Amino acid sequence: xxxxxxxxxxxDFLNLGEQIRELNESEAQWIHYDVMDGVFVPxxxxxxxxxxQIGKRTDKVLDVHIMVSNPLKVVDYFKKCRIDIMTFxxxxxxxxxxxxxxxxxxxxxxKVGISIKPKTRPEELIxxxxxxxxxxxxxxxxxxxxxxxxPESLDKLDWLHSYREEHGLNYLLEIDGGINxxxxxxxxxxxxxxxxxxSYVFKHPEGIKAGVKSLL
Ligand code: DX5
Ligand code: ZN
Numbered sequence: 550x551x552x553x554x555x556x557x558x559x560x561d562f563l564n565l566g567e568q569i570r571e572l573n574e575s576e577a578q579w580i581h582y583d584v585m586d587g588v589f590v591p592x593x594x595x596x597x598x599x600x601x602q603i604g605k606r607t608d609k610v611l612d613v614h615i616m617v618s619n620p621l622k623v624v625d626y627f628k629k630c631r632i633d634i635m636t637f638x639x640x641x642x643x644x645x646x647x648x649x650x651x652x653x654x655x656x657x658x659x660k661v662g663i664s665i666k667p668k669t670r671p672e673e674l675i676x677x678x679x680x681x682x683x684x685x686x687x688x689x690x691x692x693x694x695x696x697x698x699x700p701e702s703l704d705k706l707d708w709l710h711s712y713r714e715e716h717g718l719n720y721l722l723e724i725d726g727g728i729n730x731x732x733x734x735x736x737x738x739x740x741x742x743x744x745x746x747x748s749y750v751f752k753h754p755e756g757i758k759a760g761v762k763s764l765l
Contacts, residue, residue: 555746579612582595585617601630611631621653635662661681
């Protein structure tokens with residue numbers, strides 16, 4: 550069963566409580582929360598306080614994606630939040646600090662994901678793929694919702710799927726950026742387990758629940 554992880558980056562912030570209620574009634578299993586620091590990506594989103602409030606109003610899996618230049622430091626700020634999966638970017642961390650960053654997240658009791666931007670090859674993750682629970686393939690340049698899906702991400706999903714099969718690993722594959730009914734279907738055909746969808750779900754003409762459903 551495909552996991553849908555609606556990204557609240559595209560929510561109507563002045564109606565966030567109502568939108569979370571709609572997500573709770575939807576078939577989405579996860580909620581995706583994008584944190585941007587204005588340095589790693591050219592945008593600033595939201596921090597810990599809004600996540601804490603969302604965590605009190607939902608039982609869905611909280612799927613946190615930090616697009617920040619110093620994850621090792623930033624994860625400290627999230628210690629008091631309810632988080633299920635914490636995903637940080639490979640490009641943000643020196644290679645020798647990848648495993649310490651993963652371990653620091655694990656100490657919080659979080660599952661850990663690693664994300665790659667469109668220009669990063671999945672082969673660069675060899676060495677940590679046996680240490681993560683999830684790999685998040687960015688199918689747009691991180692920073693903004695509403696961009697077009699980059700089809701070359703599908704090859705990355707194939708490669709990551711073959712690698713996990715060959716090595717008996719069980720990390721989940723997640724894709725983020727430009728997901729709609731068509732691109733979501735393609736990603737699932739290329740072994741993707743979890744679809745992040747922002748604008749498609751929150752701006753769906755028939756509403757949030759229908760948007761989620763059409764991705765399943
Ligand atoms: C982009 C974020 C995404 C964003 C996706 O940097 O990581 O999660 O919300 O938005 P859509 O689905 O509109 O491309
Ligand atoms: Zn994201």
